[in-house]
Amino acid sequence: MSHNHGSTGTTTGSSSGASTTVDLADKVAYGLLYASQHEKHIMYAWIIWVLIAFVLGAGFILRLTKAHRQIPLASVSRRLFLKQTFPCTNWRMSVARGHVFALFLYIAYNFVFTFADIPYGRKYRYPSKHNGMMQTATTMQFTANRTGFLAFSGVPLVFLLAARNNLVSWATGIPYNALNFLHRWVGRVVFILSWLHIILWSLELDINYFPKGKHSYYNTRWTMRYWLGGFAATVFLCFLCLHSLPFVRRWTGYEFFRSMHVFGSLLFLIGCWVHWPTAFQWIAAGIAILFADHMARTSRMLFIQLRGRGSAEAVVGIFSDEDEVDVMRITIKNCGIKSWRAGQHVFLCFPAHSRFQAHPFTVANSSNKTHNPDGDLVFVVRRKNGMTDRLCQLAAESKTLKVWVDGPYGVGALSPEISGRHIQLVAGGTGISFALSAVSELTGRDIPGTMQLDWYVRRRANTAWFGNDLAKLSHLFGSTLRISIHITRESPLTASSTEKDTSNSSLTAIEGVTYSYDKNSCAEVLRMYASTVDPRQGTSKIAVLACGPGSMGPNVRNAVAEMNGSVDVKCVMEDYV
Numbered sequence: 001m002s003h004n005h006g007s008t009g010t011t012t013g014s015s016s017g018a019s020t021t022v023d024l025a026d027k028v029a030y031g032l033l034y035a036s037q038h039e040k041h042i043m044y045a046w047i048i049w050v051l052i053a054f055v056l057g058a059g060f061i062l063r064l065t066k067a068h069r070q071i072p073l074a075s076v077s078r079r080l081f082l083k084q085t086f087p088c089t090n091w092r093m094s095v096a097r098g099h100v101f102a103l104f105l106y107i108a109y110n111f112v113f114t115f116a117d118i119p120y121g122r123k124y125r126y127p128s129k130h131n132g133m134m135q136t137a138t139t140m141q142f143t144a145n146r147t148g149f150l151a152f153s154g155v156p157l158v159f160l161l162a163a164r165n166n167l168v169s170w171a172t173g174i175p176y177n178a179l180n181f182l183h184r185w186v187g188r189v190v191f192i193l194s195w196l197h198i199i200l201w202s203l204e205l206d207i208n209y210f211p212k213g214k215h216s217y218y219n220t221r222w223t224m225r226y227w228l229g230g231f232a233a234t235v236f237l238c239f240l241c242l243h244s245l246p247f248v249r250r251w252t253g254y255e256f257f258r259s260m261h262v263f264g265s266l267l268f269l270i271g272c273w274v275h276w277p278t279a280f281q282w283i284a285a286g287i288a289i290l291f292a293d294h295m296a297r298t299s300r301m302l303f304i305q306l307r308g309r310g311s312a313e314a315v316v317g318i319f320s321d322e323d324e325v326d327v328m329r330i331t332i333k334n335c336g337i338k339s340w341r342a343g344q345h346v347f348l349c350f351p352a353h354s355r356f357q358a359h360p361f362t363v364a365n366s367s368n369k370t371h372n373p374d375g376d377l378v379f380v381v382r383r384k385n386g387m388t389d390r391l392c393q394l395a396a397e398s399k400t401l402k403v404w405v406d407g408p409y410g411v412g413a414l415s416p417e418i419s420g421r422h423i424q425l426v427a428g429g430t431g432i433s434f435a436l437s438a439v440s441e442l443t444g445r446d447i448p449g450t451m452q453l454d455w456y457v458r459r460r461a462n463t464a465w466f467g468n469d470l471a472k473l474s475h476l477f478g479s480t481l482r483i484s485i486h487i488t489r490e491s492p493l494t495a496s497s498t499e500k501d502t503s504n505s506s507l508t509a510i511e512g513v514t515y516s517y518d519k520n521s522c523a524e525v526l527r528m529y530a531s532t533v534d535p536r537q538g539t540s541k542i543a544v545l546a547c548g549p550g551s552m553g554p555n556v557r558n559a560v561a562e563m564n565g566s567v568d569v570k571c572v573m574e575d576y577v
Contacts, residue, residue, distance in 0.1 A: 030124035030137055037118070037142045044113040044146070045153035045282075051109075052157070059172035099181045106182075110150050110189060114196070118142050137204075144200035149279065151193035155272065156285035158187045159265070163293035164409055175410035177345075177360075184244055191241045194234060229274030236268040253386040255357055265290065301349070301358075301406040304336040312336060314350070314403040316395035321459050326383035326392055327430065329465055330361075335377045335405050339367040342414050342438040343574050346377065346407025353390050358406055362547070362574070364433035364466075366440030371472070377405070380430045380465050413545065413572045414438060419445040421543040421570065424529045425453040426522050426556060428548025432466055434574045438545050439473055439481065449533065451481045454525050456548065458489040460515065474513050483513045484525075490517065522552060523559035530563055540567055547574040 124137045160166050161176075161183035169176045240261065242248060249257045269290075273283045305312075317329045330348075337346070340363055347358035365371065365378040383392045394401060413434070423442070427435040432455050439453065457463065463470070463485060474483055520528075526544060533540055542563075546556045553573055560571040 027124070033119065033122075033124075033142075037145065040117055041146050041149040044116070045149045047113075048106075048109055048150075048153055056168065056171040060170075063171070063173050103182060103185050106186060107189060110154075110193065114143065114146055114150065114193075118146065140200055141204045144197050144204060147193045147200065148197040148276070151190045151197060152272065152276070152279045152282040154186055154190040154193070155269070155282050156289060158183060158190060159286045159289040159293075161186060163289055165293055165296040166289075169411070173411050177410060187244070188241060191237055194237055198230075198234065226275050229271050229276070231271075233268055233271030233275055236264050236271060240264050240268060254359065255354075255386050258357065262290075297347075297358075297406055301347075301404055304405050304407075307336040312403050312405055314348075314401045316391070316399055316401060318392060318395055319462075319464055321461050325458070327462070327465055328379075328381045328383065328388070328392060328395060330377075330379040330381060332377040332379075332403055332405065333374065335375070337367075337377065337405060337408065338375070340377075340408040341412030342366065342441045343412055343434055343572070344408035344410045346405055346409065348379075349404040349406070350387075350391060350394070351402050351404065352394050353387060357387065358404070359387050360409070362433045362437075363408065364436055365469075366437050366443075368440050368443055370443055370476075371440045380433050382430050412441075413574060414441055418543045418545075418570065418572075419447060421541040422449045422529075422533050423447060423451045424526060424542060424544050425451065426456075426525065426544065426546040426548070426552070427454070428456045428522075428552045429458075429462075430465075431547035431549070431552070431574070434547035435545065436466060436469055436473070439477075443476070447480065450479070451477070452529050453481065453483045454486060454522065455484070456486045456488055456522070456552075458487075460485075460487055460490060470513060484516055485513065486516045486518070486520070486525075521555060522546070522548075523555045526556070526559045526563065530567055530569070533567070542567060542569045544569060544571045545574075546572070 118139055119142075120139050122139050160168060161179045164176050166176055166179075168174060168179060243252070243257060243260060243264070252260075266287075269283050269286050273280060312332050312335045315331045315333070317331075319327045319329065332348075340346070343362075345360045345362045347360050349355065349358040361379045361381055363377060364380050365376070367375065381388055381391070383389055391401075419442070425435040425438060427433075435453055435455065439451070442451070470483060474481060530542060533542060544556065544560055546552065556573055557571060560569050563569045
């Protein structure tokens with residue numbers, strides 16, 4: 001039924017009675033349609049969670065049974081989903097196609113069900129229950145309500161993907177930090193849906209409900225609960241999205257970003273609850289995830305400190321170079337953590353800096369007793385703004401600092417199948433943390449052929465960060481480990497002029513460690529290593545383990561994707577934490 005009646009200007013009883021009858025019919029039809037659409041809004045908001053539960057369940061079963069290793073065409077899938085989505089390294093993007101594919105599915109679902117099953121083209125005219133004025137309701141408001149419900153259903157997903165202790169990582173084995181891309185973009189989808197909700201409802205009210213006297217309507221409705229709650233939620237959602245942009249995050253610093261993100265998220269959830277209490281289950285789920293994650297972190301940190309019999313101690317050494325870059329080597333004794341794996345990271349809280357802020361750092365050594373009999377944690381941290389700057393100042397005053405440890409987090413990067421491959425490790429700057437922990441963890445495993453470690457540093461003096469560690473590994477592995485250090489900002493002449501001042505100049509005399517001043521990119525190094533692999537050594541499969549600055553990720557992923565056409569290459573690219 002579709003009606004669109006205007007004022008006839010008549011005063012006859014028959015006309016008035018007919019108009020009233022039509023208006024009543026419209027009101028009844030509108031009420032029935034509203035109830036039907038409301039049920040569909042709820043259904044489509046829940047369907048996405050049924051699909052998410054199915055994917056998590058399938059991922060958990062595959063992980064539990066290890067059946068994913070037997071799936072054919074694994075090399076083809078890595079070529080399709082591993083390669084960098086945006087080849088332009090100047091964009092500082094390091095996003096694999098698999099992440100983008102998952103995001104595409106989520107966006108496609110929301111796009112389709114924003115418009116699905118809505119009866120467009122109908123109008124219903126009846127008196128308002130608020131002021132008796134005639135109003136025209138169209139199906140535009142059903143689309144507006146649909147976007148609102150879909151936005152609400154995405155709120156728990158945003159918080160789930162951001163939590164350190166989350167169901168997605170537990171079910172699939174994907175580390176929480178690898179989900180950060182999806183966390184940011186699902187949040188932006190919620191942001192877009194929210195603004196569509198606002199715009200469509202504004203058009204409905206302005207054009208259809210009250211084309212005359214609308215200013216009076218806004219003045220009287222502004223103080224209503226759902227207006228105030230919606231306005232507050234929108235303000236905080238805009239703040240969260242704008243503040244999460246990379247350049248804004250770098251400008252404000254990690255500490256301010258982290259504190260304001262948590263505080264703003266809580267206020268956003270409260271605003272959503274006030275705006276539409278009927279959809280409390282979505283907001284309650286978001287609040288529950290937020291507090292459960294914080295409780296899990298706090299409990300875990302307290303347990304670790306109790307197991308370590310008190311606060312751990314961090315010994316901090318500072319290294320500086322000609323580029324005025326300060327790097328700290330942090331060694332934590334009595335840490336309370338019994339074991340960890342290569343690629344995992346922990347959160348460190350230094351009470352001398354702040355008792356309420358913890359920062360993530362990749363562990364640079366292994367818990368393997370052969371290399372680490374005392375169970376110390378080692379990190380290499382570059383000095384930047386914020387906490388690391390303050391930590392460097394504290395270390396200059398006292399070499400030993402109290403520290404609270406929370407972790408380890410993330411999933412170990414070295415799966416059992418890596419042991420049966422030729423291994424190439426690529427590290428850039430402090431990304432050597434991951435490479436060294438990986439080599440240490442591989443001790444005792446049956447590795448075919450020779451492992452190759454390529455470390456890119458600005459200056460030769462930077463090798464002081466891990467000079468002794470490299471010497472020990474080279475001595476332990478002998479000819480089965482080749483170490484190449486690539487100097488990117490010095491020539492052999494300038495490097496030799498500072499070699500006398502470097503405590504690690506003896507590295508040149510250690511078997512298996514070589515220096516290189518060429519301009520070969522990491523992609524060229526990977527291709528050269530692949531050309532030296534001998535299938536007669538047991539296999540032609542290769543595992544590439546890499547960690548470095550933002551520009552390294554795209555180069556490594558694209559090179560590995562190209563190589564997968566002729567040889568089976570597995571890539572493990574660790575985040576630069």
